[in-house]
Amino acid sequence: MKYILDEIIENNRKYTSEGNVATYIPELAKGNRDDLGVCVIDMENNTYKSGDYDRKFTIQSVSKPISLALAIMDNGKENVFSKVGMEPSGDPFNSIMKLETVKPSIPYNPMINAGAIVITSMIKGKDNDEKLDRMLNFFRRLSCNPTLEVNKDVYMSEKITGDRNRAIAYLLKSEGIIDGDIEGILDLYFKQCAIEVTVEDLARMGANLASYGIDISNGERIVSEDIARTVKTFMVTCGMYDASGEFAINVGIPSKSGVGGGIMCSVPKKLGIGVFGPSLDKKGNSVAGIRVLKDISRRASLSIF
Known part of the structure; x- marks a missing residue:
């Protein structure tokens, strides 16, 4: 081999x-x-x-299947897929178009940015620190690597320039798909992508x-x-x-x-x-x-x- x-x-x-x-x-x-x-x-x-x-x-969107697994463990499949669909979108990963043109406005699947942001919002924890700890520990366990960490430079770079993801997230909140503090959810999402x-x-x-x-x-x-x-x-x-x-x-x-x-x-x-x-x-x-x-x-x- x-x-x-x-x-x-x-x-x-x-x-x-x-x-x-x-x-x-x-x-x-x-x-x-x-x-x-x-x-x-x-x-x-x-x-x-x-x-x-x-x-x-940095793992970026490769993190999406892993966070999906954790969200299902936290919430169950029925709850998760009441907010995210199961179908290919046929659009670029950061597209916002179908969120406005298709009703109800749930993202087509968890592998595009809109769906992944919803999934991240469903990770359980009393605050973002606990959610990040749970997420990191899950990634570490699945990779058998206890040293995995967030690359802080990439995380900050994503956070500063992530306006399109902000637009997606605020639109999802306006449609009742996401609950909670949007900036906190996005902060966790940017850290997830920067592992x-x-x-x-x-x-x-x-x-x-x-x-x-x-x-x-x-x-x-x-x-x-x-x-x-x-x-x-x-x-x-x-x-x-x-x-x-x-x-x-x-x-x-x-x-x-x-x-x-x-x-x-x-x-x-x-x-x-x-x-x-x-x-x-x-x-x-x-x-x-x-x-x-x-x-x-x-x-x-x-x-x-």
Whole structure:
């Protein structure tokens, strides 16, 4: 596997020049567009890494499936999906259009920003400090990494420039979808997106979802089988923004991308994969990262379809 990953990284590194790092969050503009790394973890806890696998980056939208799992644990599926839909939107991840044109104004799914903000608002805790502690501890447990922390520079950069997310959140509150203090909810959401990870962290989370919620390192259950299945289903249908259908055809692996360049993949009962490549296409997905996943899926026959 290590030899295969080395070959795939080498063959696809050239594609990093076809995209650009995200600039709408100023701190992300400091990323190196030439970085490309991958980690694969199987159900026997064997770990394989290649390329720039030691780079740290912020999780961004890859956090959305994880916060969704926590929100369901806190509130139950019925309550969560009374406020967030289950269908692909077909729009960019930060679109506001359907919140006004479609009634009732619930977000189409938890993988777009509007839906993710609603999900974050449902995390339980007496105040934001407790909510953040619970969130961080859940991410740490699922990644088996007790050192995960929020990158404060990226968090502040997102908070200062996050006016579009503010517009989304205030519109959701005006429609009665969100309760509570909007600035507090957004503060928690920005911190959630700014959690710093590596490809191994993403691969570990993907592997524990692939095992239907059981920690492959010790056999302990982290989330229920039903929650793990629900999360992976959203990753298939909505996880790659408005390129999810194309990705399903070409790669066929439940995956979630983020504008930090990360992609988390979960191949049921087989593998967790983490990829990092901050050079993005116009839809916000890692250009070379998708190429890497396409090659891994083809070489190892990983498509679930």
